[in-house]
Amino acid sequence: MTQEEVSAHSGPGYAVHPGYAIDVEVSARQVRGVFAGQEIVRTTAALLVRETAHKPVYYFPQADVRMDLLTRTDHSTHCPFKGDASYWTLGIGDRVSENAVWSYLDPYVEVPEIKDHVAFYWKEMDAWFEEDEEIFVHTRDPYKRIDAVPSQREVKVTVGGEIVAQSTNAHFLFETGLPTRYYLPRNDVRSDLMTSSGTVTRCPYKGIAEYYDLKIGDQTYDDLVWTYPDPIAECPKIKDLLCFFNERVDAIHVDGELVPNVKTPWSPR
Secondary structure, three states: OHHHHHHHOOOOOOHHHHOOOEEEEEEOOEEHHHHOOOEEEEOOEEEEEOOOOOOOOOEEHHHHEEEHHHEEEEEEEEEEEOEEEEEEEEEEOOOEEEEEEEEEOOOOOOOOOOEEEEEOOOHHEEEEEEEEOOOOOOOOOOOOOOEEEOOOOEEEEEEEEEEEEEEEEEEEEEOOOOOOOOOOHHHHHHHHHHHEEEEEEEEOOEEEEEHHHHEOOOOOEEEEEEOOOOOOOOHHEEOEEEEEOOOOOOOOEEEEEOOOOOOOOOOOO
């Protein structure tokens, strides 16, 4: 390919966003995806694609995917950093997931590795596994770090003008890219103000969380508090501890100092 041809097939987005980065590496983990009771993909050669401002995504060699269960559609999208994506619908019996799979058949020169690989919308599958551990929500980023550290610093949480939690026995959870979270023993939280909401969420790094509403007077604060009753093995220190959304309480003080209220996806809109 000549220099002119390379330039013509280069992603135009990089000129506009010179700091944009896409890192591609071969994962050492066996990755499996299940749909409608069948294993759709199993591979030890998945590509882990980490892209600026995006969650990590696995791209799978077509040879390790049940391509016979995929039907090419007319749908397509354009990425200024990777190229034009083609799509497939996944179907088994009565179960159909439209445009659940995509591939860059002729990717830009910056990401040649993803050619002949396909990726899945994570939530369209019934279950994903790395080795024999189920992975929730999205692919894990091996470069993301979580540390749950015990601290005797006093944590005080105020909601609706009332102190609802106060502890000198919290665990401070430091997670890459997120504000510090404060996980508190139940005995240090006004549990009489809490009611189980029934909400359940999943985190690929911590496990399955259960939520509580908090009622102060006539005001109910939906899903303000959460706990991991059975966190994954890598994060055992937060088991059964309670955590408040920093973004949605009146204030959190640590050793008397106000914790800055930063903007996150969980901030009130």
